[in-house]
Amino acid sequence: MNELIPLMVIVPLMAGLLISAFSKFNKATKIFAFVVAICLPIIPLASNYGLHYFGGYEPIMDNVTNVMFHPAITYSFTFLQQIFIGMIGILTFLVVFIYLTKYKEVSGPYLFLLFLGTAAVTAMLLTDDIFHMFVFFEILALAQVGIVAASSIDYSYEMALKYMILGSIGSPIMLLGIGFLLALTGSVNVTDIAYAVHNGLVNITSPVFLLSLGLIFFGWLYASGLPPFHTIKSGIYSKAEPHGAALLQSFTVISMISIVLIMFRIYSVLPIFEVLVVFFSILAMILGVSLALTQTDFRRMIGFLAVGELGFIGLGIGLGTPYAITAGLFQALNEIIITALLFIGFGAIVNATNEVDTRKLGGLLAYHPKVSIMLLIGGLAMAGVPPLSGFQSKLMLVQASLSCGYPEISILAIMVSIATFVVFVKTFYTMFLRPKPNDLEVEGKDVPRAMVFAMGILLIIIVLLGIFPDIVIKGISTFVGGIL
Amino acid sequence: MAYVHITILFTAALLIIIGLYSAIFIDNIIKKIIGISFIEEGVNLFIVALGYAPDGVVPIIMPGMDPAWFAANAAYPLPFGLVLTSIVIGASTLAVMLALVMVLYRRYGTLSTKVMLADTSKQEEYNE
Amino acid sequence: MLEFILMIIMVGSAILALIQKDLLKAAILTGFSAGAxxxxxxxxxxxxxxxxxxxxxxxxxxxxxxxxxxxxxxSDG
Structure with a gap:
């Protein structure tokens, strides 16, 4: 029992509520938000590993069937949760810091949405209860819609409404899948369901079990923005403020891995599950990169590249071996950092030039050398250039698919990496290196210092993870050994 | 009472199908949202029907009840708890969607989805 | 017997709400369906x-x- 585990969810949730209630005291709100944002990465680092049973209801042994069952909502906190929640905490801190320094008058509801989203993904990672995950999945969808609608970019309301309509079709369907699982096993605790499935208490060839897989899988596709939802997902990234988009993509990645890990624990007995995950991941990789190539709005381009990177995570988990899952989770961690860096960096360029069309930009290297160098390194990390962190995880993925006996997939992964490189370098060239168009005015506008600071911190993490990947990989592979 | 139970499951399925049809094919945005609320209600009805025990009792233990008899005859209360949460979530989602519709109506002056939600794609065409 | 009447009210008012031209009536019929x-x-x-x-x-x-x-x-239209 560790008392700090539920605090990871409660602190951002309560802080968000307090901030939105007392947002008229501007100065106090700013200080309070800053303090809470600093606390967010510290709590998971200070906490011990363990399980937390809400209400103190410990698992009970059924005397008749000799099966352990969990009456309470259970939070399990291991190295995987620690590293991801810590990373989300750092990212939230940076985003809140950028927001606080950008505006004199802070908006309480917007900070509330940022903290609400953080609390929701934290709970989704921690929870061992499939319905609890669904509740926070819905809360996360509301927070994402709010963050998009609160931005001052044109057509953000339309995009928010579209995302919401799709979401409110997708989430009842996912709930229906959870209902089928509940009907089969009589429980919503993932450990109990997985025990029942793996020990033959459930007929795994029954159509109801397959149907529940299909329905939950549909909800997962919506949550993670894999095809057919890739257009709407990259759309909401491009309609949010840049720092909001940096947080939104991390929400997507976390909700993707937390749902897919739960599905993996339950459905790994069905061979079709892994085929489905690999199929949609490859589709996402190809569609993401090829659509990114045709974009002229660079925020949209990063959005599609982010969707393509999601495919790599899904690929690692779909291959199903411990090494591949470790690679996929490591890739997820890298993608959170790298994509956040790219969104913040390109957001700085939007700030400075008020222009999102790559064809109208050019020659920015002379005006913003720091930002452009950091963006270049971030883009190279995304494409998988050594010695950055993206290289390590992609190398692991390629090795994993080779050792599983699918050389085609590893060739495809390398090709998609090269295409990512091409897309990024092409955009980088048109924006920073080629001569400046005559009608572009960039004089006198500076990049906010908070953004440069945030990019610097993310860059340090990228380089550190690239040179010393073992600090993360060892812990993740222990976790993966535990769930298999 | 068992055939009633089955009929309720089929009615829930029918409600979900009606909701899906209207959410996908009806042009008016308010009716789309009403259809979405029908999907949610259908799913709720389905999950409550899972917990139902034919000829059972309400899962609230009263003084003087024999615990063994209660355990054998009471309905399964876990789905009911889930549905309570799900109803409230559905209502709040609906409220947010209606608020967005009200803002968008001020800009477009119509409730048609084709007009209201088409502009983002138009903007993309302009970009390309 | 009561169950069947309620189910008919539920599905019937759901369909009626969706084919209604007047959106206020549709809102009220949604309430009927939810009440059933x-x-x-x-x-x-x-x-x-x-x-x-x-x-x-x-x-x-x-x-x-x-x-x-x-x-x-x-009005719807």
Whole structure:
């Protein structure tokens, strides 16, 4: 029992509520938000590993069937949760810091949405209860819609409404899948369901079990923005403020891995599950990169590249071996950092030039050398250039698919990496290196210092993870050994 | 009472199908949202029907009840708890969607989805 | 017998709400459908869910929709 585990969810949730209630005291709100944002990465680092049973209801042994069952909502906190929640905490801190320094008058509801989203993904990672995950999945969808609608970019309301309509079709369907699982096993605790499935208490060839897989899988596709939802997902990234988009993509990645890990624990007995995950991941990789190539709005381009990177995570988990899952989770961690860096960096360029069309930009290297160098390194990390962190995880993925006996997939992964490189370098060239168009005015506008600071911190993490990947990989592979 | 139970499951399925049809094919945005609320209600009805025990009792233990008899005859209360949460979530989602519709109506002056939600794609065409 | 009447009311008012030209009537019919579901919940031995559904589904949601209709337009088309 560790008392700090539920605090990871409660602190951002309560802080968000307090901030939105007392947002008229501007100065106090700013200080309070800053303090809470600093606390967010510290709590998971200070906490011990363990399980937390809400209400103190410990698992009970059924005397008749000799099966352990969990009456309470259970939070399990291991190295995987620690590293991801810590990373989300750092990212939230940076985003809140950028927001606080950008505006004199802070908006309480917007900070509330940022903290609400953080609390929701934290709970989704921690929870061992499939319905609890669904509740926070819905809360996360509301927070994402709010963050998009609160931005001052044109057509953000339309995009928010579209995302919401799709979401409110997708989430009842996912709930229906959870209902089928509940009907089969009589429980919503993932450990109990997985025990029942793996020990033959459930007929795994029954159509109801397959149907529940299909329905939950549909909800997962919506949550993670894999095809057919890739257009709407990259759309909401491009309609949010840049720092909001940096947080939104991390929400997507976390909700993707937390749902897919739960599905993996339950459905790994069905061979079709892994085929489905690999199929949609490859589709996402190809569609993401090829659509990114045709974009002229660079925020949209990063959005599609982010969707393509999601495919790599899904690929690692779909291959199903411990090494591949470790690679996929490591890739997820890298993608959170790298994509956040790219969104913040390109957001700085939007700030400075008020222009999102790559064809109208050019020659920015002379005006913003720091930002452009950091963006270049971030883009190279995304494409998988050594010695950055993206290289390590992609190398692991390629090795994993080779050792599983699918050389085609590893060739495809390398090709998609090269295409990512091409897309990024092409955009980088048109924006920073080629001569400046005559009608572009960039004089006198500076990049906010908070953004440069945030990019610097993310860059340090990228380089550190690239040179010393073992600090993360060892812990993740222990976790993966535990769930298999 | 068992055939009633089955009929309720089929009615829930029918409600979900009606909701899906209207959410996908009806042009008016308010009716789309009403259809979405029908999907949610259908799913709720389905999950409550899972917990139902034919000829059972309400899962609230009263003084003087024999615990063994209660355990054998009471309905399964876990789905009911889930549905309570799900109803409230559905209502709040609906409220947010209606608020967005009200803002968008001020800009477009119509409730048609084709007009209201088409502009983002138009903007993309302009970009390309 | 009561269950079948409630189911017919539920599905019937759902379909009627969706083919209605007047959106205010559609909002009220949504309330009818949700109220029938609340009765069904009571018959399915879930009185707590029935109470919540009766308040949220049959009163609050139709009022929300009616407010949105009042702020926008009443006729479908």
């Amino acid at each position: 579901i609340a009765f069904l919940f009571q018959l399915l031995l879930a009185p707590d869910v029935a109470l919540t559904q009766a308040i949220v589904g049959a009163v609050i949601v139709p009022v929300f929709i009616a407010l949105a209709v009042k702020k926008t337009q009443r």
